[in-house]
Amino acid sequence: xxxxxxxxxxxxxxxxxxxxxxxxxxxxxxxxxxxxxxxxxxxxxxxxxxxxxxxxxxxxxxxxxxxxxxxxxxxxxxxxxxxxxxxxxxxxxxxxxxxxxxxxxxxxxxxxxxxxxxxxxxxxxx
Ligand code: HEC
Numbered sequence: 001x002x003x004x005x006x007x008x009x010x011x012x013x014x015x016x017x018x019x020x021x022x023x024x025x026x027x028x029x030x031x032x033x034x035x036x037x038x039x040x041x042x043x044x045x046x047x048x049x050x051x052x053x054x055x056x057x058x059x060x061x062x063x064x065x066x067x068x069x070x071x072x073x074x075x076x077x078x079x080x081x082x083x084x085x086x087x088x089x090x091x092x093x094x095x096x097x098x099x100x101x102x103x104x105x106x107x108x109x110x111x112x113x114x115x116x117x118x119x120x121x122x123x124x125x126x
Pocket of ligand 1: 030031032033034035043044045050054055056057058062063064065066076081084085102103104105106108110118
């Protein structure tokens with residue numbers, strides 16, 4: 001009986017330890033083909049510090065969506081990131097208020113727990 005309890009708690013520990021790693025792997029597998037998690041630009045802009053950053057302002061990156069921004073650009077908070085990861089093509093129209101707005105990033109259809117993980121991961125990139 002005692003053994004079972006111990007095994008169960010060790011298993012629980014392993015699960016809690018491996019969660020951040022899983023979040024990292026999730027984010028990487030979905031985003032890293034186009035984004036670095038540093039300042040470096042790849043196909044997409046570097047995502048280090050993206051949480052809280054004003055959209056379209058990463059140094060040295062040539063954005064497509066910025067030319068559709070009329071007023072104040074938005075800041076990448078939870079709400080904007082969630083909509084963007086789900087469907088960037090739809091989100092860019094909403095954020096700019098321009099139905100013709102386009103972005104180079106295709107829809108990723110990331111939502112739910114996966115989106116939560118990635119947002120938590122992006123928040124930690126400082
Ligand atoms: C197939 C390539 C590709 C994938 C995969 C991809 N992106 Fe992008 N992403 C881009 C490109 C290209 C841009 C620049 C868009 C533009 O200029 O219109 C971009 C822009 C962004 C921006 C805007 C950043 C800024 O500086 O304003 C965010 C945020 C972002 N991506 C998040 C993500 C996240 C999170 C994932 C993973 C769920 C992801 N992207 C997956 C290609 C990709």
